[in-house]
Amino acid sequence: MRVWLLFWLLCWPGGPVAAQPTTSDQALREQRWSEAVPLLLEGEKSGGAGLYYNLGLCYQHLNDLGRARAYYQASLRRNPWNSGLHNNLALLKADLKEPEPDESWGEFAGHCAPPALLAIAMVVLSWASCGLAWLYRRRARERWLWGGLASYALACLAGALWAAALLQPARAAVLPETATLMNGPGAEFSQSLNVHAGNLLEVVRQQGDWVEVEALGKVRAWIRRDELLWVP
DSSP, X not given: OHHHHHHHHHHSTTSOOOOOOOOHHHHHHTTOHHHHHHHHHTTGGGOOHHHHHHHHHHHHHTTOHHHHHHHHHXXXXXXXXXXXXXXXXXXXXXXXXXXXXXXXHHHHHHTSSOHHHHHHHHHHHHHHHHHHHHHHHHSOOHHHHHHHHHHHHHXXXXXXXXXXXXXXXXXXXXXXXXXXXXXXXXXXXXXXXXXXXXXXXXXXXXXXXXXXXXXXXXXXXXXXXXXXXXXX
16 A cells, blocks of 8 residues: 555655756756856867857856956857847956057957957958859949959958958966966976966966966977966
8 A cells, every 4th residue: 555655655646746957047047157057068079159158157256367368268268249148258357467468450359249240251251242243244233343353352351350360369367366387397496486366367378287378478398288277
């Protein structure tokens, strides 16, 4: 009798129900940032702008400026039109202990649009300019001439922006609260300057456990590899 009663309780809709696993979306909605991080990291290899933005948001709330900066930059590379991302990135930069120099023209151009979209625009506009040139040769009409020239100019602009985005050097964010840059790839070299969590460094080259970087737009020095997180 007890066995049948237990079976009835388990099968009845109002009986015990297995707890549903927490999803990253649920953890984000409930602002459980530390729980959301491992759930989001599971999809990092196939992640896009939204995933990296959420990771940056979590780490920013957890006061991990280094990881927040790296993931925000990764999201910016894939979707530079996210206003919320720009606002959060501005707040993060305001918390840095040492201000960074303004972006160069190449960096600004690289953030105009995702590289894949720029490449598609360049190809489409190039074909459009060729098609309009062919129409103009068959029957000269002013609208085809100006349309072809405009398409060609836009294709060149898209190509220039695409090249600027691709030629951007690798960057990495500083993880420790304070990291010391050295004048050579080793602890036996003299100290150069200190950088802090969240600073974005331009990677020049790697040598063993050390990385040569350009820091704050003013000096080249070396830092331990484990003190950096590469921008995905």
